[in-house]
Amino acid sequence: MKLLNYTTSYFSAILLVLLGIWAVIFYLEMLDEIYDSLDDGLDNQKMLVIKRAKQDAELLQRSQFKDGNYTIRPIDKNSAISFKDFYRDTLMYMQNEDEYEPVRLLETVFKKDDEFYKLKIITSMVEEDDLIEDLLFSLILLYVGLILSIVLLNNLILKKIWNPFYTLLQQLKDFRLGKDQKIETVPSNIDEFNLLNTRVEQMLGKSISSYNSQKQFIENAAHELQTPLAISINKLELLVEKEELNEEQIELIASVLNNLEGLTRMNKSLLLLSKIENQQFPEEEIVDFNAVITDLKSDFEDLAGHKEMKINLKSTTSLKYKMNKGLARILLSNLLKNAIIHGQRNSEIEIEISAKNFIIRNTANNGALDPEKVFSRFQKDSSSKTSTGIGLAIAQTIAKKYEFQLTYYYEQKHTFQLRFPR
Amino acid sequence: MKILIVEDEQDMLQNMKDFLLKENFVVETAESIAEARNKIGVYTYDCILLDINLKDGSGFQLLEELKRKNIEDGVIIVSARNSLDDRLEGLNLGADDYLAKPFHMAELNARVKAVLRRRQFNGNNKIKIGNLSIDLDEHEASIDDNPLNLNRKEYEILLFFTSNQNRLVNKSALAEHVWGDHIDQADSFEFIYSQIKNLRKKLKTAGADIEIKAVYGIGYKLITQ
Structure with a gap:
């Protein structure tokens, strides 16, 4: 996998997790805030309704919600005294939506003329499934947007930043010792890349020079060996022609000659080998x-x-x-x-x-x-x-x-x- | 026959001189271009053996001077620089032959003799040893005027031996001369032996008074009876 894609894939994985956690926290916080403000509204309405009920006795007859958003019903004293205000979520049939929808309900009691009444106030609430759906949709949009931005940034900025690195890499890929080419680096503002460039240049310089001197050495050595080998062989050829030699002596000389000739052959081959490696056969x-x-x-x-x-x-x-x-x-x-x-x-x-x-x-x-x-x-x-x-x-x-x-x-x-x- | 050796390597020079003296040539030597120039100015040589890398310059220089002055001495370049370029340059400048070091003395001898022959027997290009005669133009060997019917390789072997008669011919010198470098890695002795066996048989049946004698472990010698 390429370096750029590699970082992108890492980013996408990390962002997925981070955005997920962030979404849960955001959702809970938001829900909390919604409840808080709904409950405040209900509390306010409670006070208004009780105030009006104390002036208008007709209100005390509202036992159904109908077109309003509250009911009042008388209750006995005992249960009224122990009653405390409480908020809860419930479902209620909504005409417009033709289905039961969640509503927030406040139940409370109040006293009028020594009679106790129970008051229920409702207010419509957010639909949680819709909220989650909307939130998820926005999150996916955000996630895709982020990934696209990262890819774009990678390709525009990182590519520019990493340019010296990729240039060096491309040249190293094609580099072959003995082909006598130089690596050309791109100067950079980044210390790490400059260090990499100088080190690579130094190391390659050393390799090339030791490779060249080794090649040169083999060629020179083989070349310098030729003359002494030729002289030795020729001297033995002259020696073996002398009349006074006996068969045993001739055999000894023959053996030396054979070995020297083997050496000459090997030397010729080495010389040829290094000549080929030193590019000394340019004609084609x-x-x-x-x-x-x-x-x-x-x-x-x-x-x-x-x-x-x-x-x-x-x-x-x-x-x-x-x-x-x-x-x-x-x-x-x-x-x-x-x-x-x-x-x-x-x-x-x-x-x-x-x-x-x-x-x-x-x-x-x-x-x-x-x-x-x-x-x-x-x-x-x-x-x-x-x-x-x-x-x-x-x-x-x-x-x-x-x-x-x-x-x-x-x-x-x-x-x-x-x-x-x- | 007068030969000049121009060579700055003392041992090399001495080897060539010793070997060629045995062939009854008159041999003179020079170790530098200047010395060679002086000698060439005074005497005429039948063949000059010329090294390329000399202390005071390149042998090619001397070769150019010779050609400019129309000096017709035969020239064999003897060089350690065995490159095609050098060979071509030498031959283009008018050298008769090019011999790369290291070489066998028998090879040098054959090259010198070939140059001398080309220069001296214009028209009548024949070698006679005993009852053997070789027609160099027709590439044909015969005993007492009866053709030997040698194949190409046998002919070359025989010719090489006649250039080196009564001299010990190293088997690898013979192999390199006749088969080129190809043979060098083969177990050459056995191979050359079988090649020479055929030649000997043909010489014997034809009643030749020359003989190719084996010298154990080293090579062969052509001797006249």
């Missing part, structure tokens, strides 16, 4: 993957033939993509080489090209590999001594550079799938 052209793989297939024919493998190329369509041609060759050749080296003798390598996919499969005797680890550097099959374990890492780095998806899965065969973005 439309590469025809069918042509590249056909070419590679013939290059690898000897090697595949040596393992009695068949490379079966199935292509239903042309697959072209704009990228560096050298890298395209390296990408496909690493996948093909991997399939040949790790595939079983006397088996078949299947290559499938469709509109958006390049798939290569080889048979295996060791079951599924860990798809998480298969592309990491120096991850290697222990049965192969000469493999550097960087080939698939290089393929993955190239795929990422061009936003292809290179994935591994196992379905009776090891399968590497290269998915193109369009």
Whole structure:
């Protein structure tokens, strides 16, 4: 849920509860005030009626309300003496509404010429159900109005206030280390946002610079290693030609040479890897993957033939993509080489090209590999001594550079799938 | 045959010099552009091995000067900067070849010989060793004028060996030369062995008086009987 909606939803829940409590209190207070003023009115009328009754004896005969709002009836002395004024709610038939409606009733007694009379005065009262209905309706209106105002405020004011935050967030979402982009923050009057901005800038600056220096270090190290490696190998090649060496000595030199050559291969791969990561292959052209793989297939024919493998190329369509041609060759050749080296003798390598996919499969005797680890550097099959374990890492780095998806899965065969973005 | 090596890395220079001396070339060396410029002004070389990163400038500079002065010495650029741009620039400036460090001595030898051949045997482009002859224009090898019927890879292997006759050829040097970088991760010895076995068989049936001898653990040697 978005931050703005989140606050709005919180506000609506809290307001619902608050308005509910407030409505109950308001209702009770109002009702109390209404009763108070009705009772006062009744009391006043009582005094007026008693005053008039004392002058006009005819009034004492009113035993029905009829068109008036009071009745007077004589009562005996005993019950009159113990009688106290009291107010109560009752129902009375109303002609206009054609139903019983609540009325407020005051009962009292008075004395005239040693006779006691009971006086009942009524006044019409608020209809509570109508009152509640009106109140509820107003409350809903108020509630909706409040929520709308909050949403409006959130969108107008809060959005403006939170703008630096959202700008930063948007950039962080798209940020990828190694893509050499800078985060641009919006200056703000709010201390917290300024702190966030400076901290994020500092931390990213540090990450970018350590990432760059690490990349640079690998490239420089690999580069500096090349010359001493070349010199050592060349010196051993010269040494091994000397006539006086015996077979045992030649074998020793051969072993050193093999290791140095392994080191050179690994160094070359690392150099290539960091060159790709350092964006040193800017030239791009439309590469025809069918042509590249056909070419590679013939290059690898000897090697595949040596393992009695068949490379079966199935292509239903042309697959072209704009990228560096050298890298395209390296990408496909690493996948093909991997399939040949790790595939079983006397088996078949299947290559499938469709509109958006390049798939290569080889048979295996060791079951599924860990798809998480298969592309990491120096991850290697222990049965192969000469493999550097960087080939698939290089393929993955190239795929990422061009936003292809290179994935591994196992379905009776090891399968590497290269998915193109369009 | 006279060769000039322009290289500021002492050990590298010594290696190349030692190796090429064994091929009976006359080898001279220069460690800077200035020194190389002086030597080129006085002598004519059949081939110049030119490093790009030199203390007093870029090897490309010297190459440009050579072309401007119409000096026709063959030039092979030898550089640690293995980038396509450098390679293209070098070849555009008129270098005959471009060799990236690190390289095997046998590869250097083959490149030097190829440059020398191109420059010297105009029209008559043939190599003869014993009763083997290779026609470089026709890409054909024959023993006593009987064609050997080699496939493309076998032909390249044989050609590489003839450039390095009586020298020990490292198996990975051979693999890189013939199959490019592709082979480097494979268990190359066994693979190359089977490739060479076929070539040997063809040479033997044709009655060749050269032989490809295995040197245990390292590689092969082409020897003339």
